[in-house]
Amino acid sequence: MKIIHTSDWHLGQVFNNFEREEEHEAFLGHLCSIVKAHKPDALLICGDTFHSGAPGAAVRKLYTDSLLSLHNSAPSMQIVLIAGNHDSPSYLEADGKLWNLAGVHIFGKCSPNPADQVLPIEVDGKCVGVVAALPFSYPQNIPVIGEDTSLTTRAATYAAAAIREAEKISNGTLPTIVMAHTTIRESDIAEKKDDVGGIRTQSLIDFSGSFDYLALGHIHKSQTLKGPSKSIARYPGSPIPISFSEEEYNHSVSLVEIGKRGEEPKVTEIPIPVSVPMFTYPKEFLPLEEVLPLLRDLPKDKTAYLRVRLKYDDKTSSLAYEKIRDAVSEKAYRFCMLKSDDKTTRSGEGAVKMGISQMRERDPLDIADLFYKSKYSTDMGEDLKSLLKEVKEDVTKQE
Numbered sequence: 001m002k003i004i005h006t007s008d009w010h011l012g013q014v015f016n017n018f019e020r021e022e023e024h025e026a027f028l029g030h031l032c033s034i035v036k037a038h039k040p041d042a043l044l045i046c047g048d049t050f051h052s053g054a055p056g057a058a059v060r061k062l063y064t065d066s067l068l069s070l071h072n073s074a075p076s077m078q079i080v081l082i083a084g085n086h087d088s089p090s091y092l093e094a095d096g097k098l099w100n101l102a103g104v105h106i107f108g109k110c111s112p113n114p115a116d117q118v119l120p121i122e123v124d125g126k127c128v129g130v131v132a133a134l135p136f137s138y139p140q141n142i143p144v145i146g147e148d149t150s151l152t153t154r155a156a157t158y159a160a161a162a163i164r165e166a167e168k169i170s171n172g173t174l175p176t177i178v179m180a181h182t183t184i185r186e187s188d189i190a191e192k193k194d195d196v197g198g199i200r201t202q203s204l205i206d207f208s209g210s211f212d213y214l215a216l217g218h219i220h221k222s223q224t225l226k227g228p229s230k231s232i233a234r235y236p237g238s239p240i241p242i243s244f245s246e247e248e249y250n251h252s253v254s255l256v257e258i259g260k261r262g263e264e265p266k267v268t269e270i271p272i273p274v275s276v277p278m279f280t281y282p283k284e285f286l287p288l289e290e291v292l293p294l295l296r297d298l299p300k301d302k303t304a305y306l307r308v309r310l311k312y313d314d315k316t317s318s319l320a321y322e323k324i325r326d327a328v329s330e331k332a333y334r335f336c337m338l339k340s341d342d343k344t345t346r347s348g349e350g351a352v353k354m355g356i357s358q359m360r361e362r363d364p365l366d367i368a369d370l371f372y373k374s375k376y377s378t379d380m381g382e383d384l385k386s387l388l389k390e391v392k393e394d395v396t397k398q399e
């Protein structure tokens with residue numbers, strides 16, 4: 001069985017006020033050529049297809065046109081798409097039945113019956129494999145299976161039930177794939193340290209049962225993890241960089257070949273050229289008067305999202321942000337933000353002084369934390385922190 005595995009497209013993302021439609025179009029064009037060249041049995045899209053729950057008409061059109069082009073690039077290929085934490089499950093599922101006509105299967109929510117999450121992959125009338133599709137879901141929205149009402153184990157219990165249903169169809173002979181959009185504790189999660197209380201972080205052992213390949217989405221850094229027996233788990237990573245923390249990542253989609261049931265799958269990374277890279281400059285934190293001439297010397301016609309490293313001190317102009325923006329205004333660089341070494345300057349009785357440009361680059365939760373500390377001289381505590389975090393996620397759906 002041959003699969004192309006991808007995730008975390010984030011269609012419709014506006015990055016620091018810059019639209020990314022052209023980059024997404026370029027990626028989707030590449031993906032169509034890859035599908036045409038490899039003619040896989042299935043294309044798995046593991047969540048965060050959209051950056052926000054209700055994207056605008058232009059983004060919707062890009063999605064529709066691209067799914068159709070992908071289908072036309074290999075008409076017998078089955079496309080399976082699950083919701084990620086950025087997607088709206090109902091928005092995705094709204095036209096799911098129509099998409100079935102083009103071999104596209106959309107899983108937005110977890111059905112009360114886990115058997116509904118299982119899809120036999122049929123190519124030209126022959127079943128070549130089985131998929132158990134587990135869209136992202138907050139624990140309280142995952143249907144309770146049997147007696148397990150605990151929020152911490154609910155995802156694992158549900159996954160096990162869906163995998164059991166897949167096993168019934170594969171009958172120990174067909175390649176079996178599990179799709180999920182989640183943080184796996186064993187992964188290199190450098191970019192995401194924000195799962196509160198571990199409730200939304202899962203371990204590989206939470207996917208109990210027998211399968212060959214765990215197709216993941218959510219972590220933007222591509223990586224393969226060893227699963228139970230000969231199975232593997234993999235994050236294909238984001239096909240275009242979504243934030244500055246992805247500056248050094250290789251961006252690709254994964255070609256996965258499963259010979260026989262129980263055989264270790266073979267993975268090949270197919271690189272996606274980065275059309276607009278992320279670029280943090282200069283290499284070290286320097287004071288404003290040294291940074292400005294370096295920026296003026298940058299080439300005029302190179303396109304990249306630019307984050308500027310700046311060493312702040314008491315003498316740093318309050319117009320640093322504006323001066324830096326002006327220094328690159330004639331260039332093709334897309335200036336986004338400043339990165340400073342010492343982000344806060346303390347003075348007086350626990351007060352925190354922060355300029356607008358410093359605030360712009362801080363996580364709002366850090367700012368709330370600092371405010372709380374300076375006002376009450378104590379930490380705000382995990383409960384309040386996780387509450388604020390949920391609110392921030394709902395409001396911004398960032399990253």
Ligand SMILES: [Mn+2]
Nearest residue numbers: 008048084218
């Ligand atoms: Mn994502």
